[in-house]
Amino acid sequence: MGPLTVYEIISANTNLVFAFIIGIGFGFVLENSGFSSSRKLAGMFYGYDTTVLKVFFTAAITAMVGTLIFALFGWLDLSVIYINPTYLWSAILGGAVMGAGFILGGFCPGTAFCALSIGKLDALAFIGGLFIGVFLFAEAYPVFEGIYKAEFMGAPFVYDALGMSRGVFAALLIIAAFGMFWLGEWSERKFPRDEY
Amino acid sequence: MLGLVLLAAIYTAGRGLGASGAVKSVIVTGVEAVAPSHVENTPFYKEYFTSHSGNPMKSWLVFEMLGLVVGGFISGAMAGRLKFKVEHSPKITSRKRIMFAVLGGIFFGLGSQLGRGCTSGAALSGMAVLSLGGFITMIFIFGTAFSLAYFVRKLWI
Numbered sequence: 361m362g363p364l365t366v367y368e369i370i371s372a373n374t375n376l377v378f379a380f381i382i383g384i385g386f387g388f389v390l391e392n393s394g395f396s397s398s399r400k401l402a403g404m405f406y407g408y409d410t411t412v413l414k415v416f417f418t419a420a421i422t423a424m425v426g427t428l429i430f431a432l433f434g435w436l437d438l439s440v441i442y443i444n445p446t447y448l449w450s451a452i453l454g455g456a457v458m459g460a461g462f463i464l465g466g467f468c469p470g471t472a473f474c475a476l477s478i479g480k481l482d483a484l485a486f487i488g489g490l491f492i493g494v495f496l497f498a499e500a501y502p503v504f505e506g507i508y509k510a511e512f513m514g515a516p517f518v519y520d521a522l523g524m525s526r527g528v529f530a531a532l533l534i535i536a537a538f539g540m541f542w543l544g545e546w547s548e549r550k551f552p553r554d555e556y
Numbered sequence: 557m558l559g560l561v562l563l564a565a566i567y568t569a570g571r572g573l574g575a576s577g578a579v580k581s582v583i584v585t586g587v588e589a590v591a592p593s594h595v596e597n598t599p600f601y602k603e604y605f606t607s608h609s610g611n612p613m614k615s616w617l618v619f620e621m622l623g624l625v626v627g628g629f630i631s632g633a634m635a636g637r638l639k640f641k642v643e644h645s646p647k648i649t650s651r652k653r654i655m656f657a658v659l660g661g662i663f664f665g666l667g668s669q670l671g672r673g674c675t676s677g678a679a680l681s682g683m684a685v686l687s688l689g690g691f692i693t694m695i696f697i698f699g700t701a702f703s704l705a706y707f708v709r710k711l712w713i
Binding site: 362363364365366370375376377378379380381382383384385386387388389390391392393396397398399402403405406408415416418419420421422423424426427430435436440441442443444445446447448450451452453454455456457458459460461462463464465466467468469470471472473474475476477478479480481482483485486487488489490491492493494495496497498499501502504505507508513515516517518519520521526529530553 | 630
């Protein structure tokens, strides 16, 4: 029964070893899928390269379906998995600020470290910015604290908030993803670019 | 493939992937080393140490991120993509690209703290466990980036 570390099948230290191995897998897949190129990442916002969008949604759906299947077979206890808590305003504002950072900087934190690992210096600059940003938040925390903790909703599931069952929502999400893939293919044909 | 890695994380550790958390660990450790009294008197660090026990560097996310750099390097080496370079649109200089990369990083660093996680931790992993907050953050990251894309198009195309 998983998660392995919660059920103490593996110790806390072994869990860190797994973290390292999972990290290697994460980095390898990101690099291999092209997430180490800022112009490829930015491509999704201009429609000339939607690989990142496709990989991102495929991943979220694969993991979601996998989690549901594992739970169905009793391999995974969903009740102890970390579900990101929802604070409405900070989720919206944080997302918007990150979106601005994404289009200006061309990376997100994970992809920047991945790009740095193959020597991209713009990624190094981005990471420098990340440290400044986190430090600023830490130092100016009292300014943000009100909005950071506003509208706490616990850790609700998206399907509950929409009033549907888990299965129906998962099915709809998969259909939406296929729609998005089709849109991606269409936009790559419409806004082609040769080399970048 | 990325999905299977994420699933492995959920199965072994009961949590999804993340990246910005490791940056926070480094900041907390750094500030504590340089100015321990500052940590004791600043609300952010005080809250961090009440909610996290032990050494901030000995965390799942830090080990995962070390692995990420190794994994990225292996993939880049196998594909022959290892090279020091500044990637930018032909319309802008490297210097301009670097300036915008730092600026973008600052926004992302700040936003990831406000939004409790970045694209991997909040959006990707949050979506996989069907968290409402994960979906909201995801929509706003991509939505904002799409809506601003037109105004900064010279940076990219």
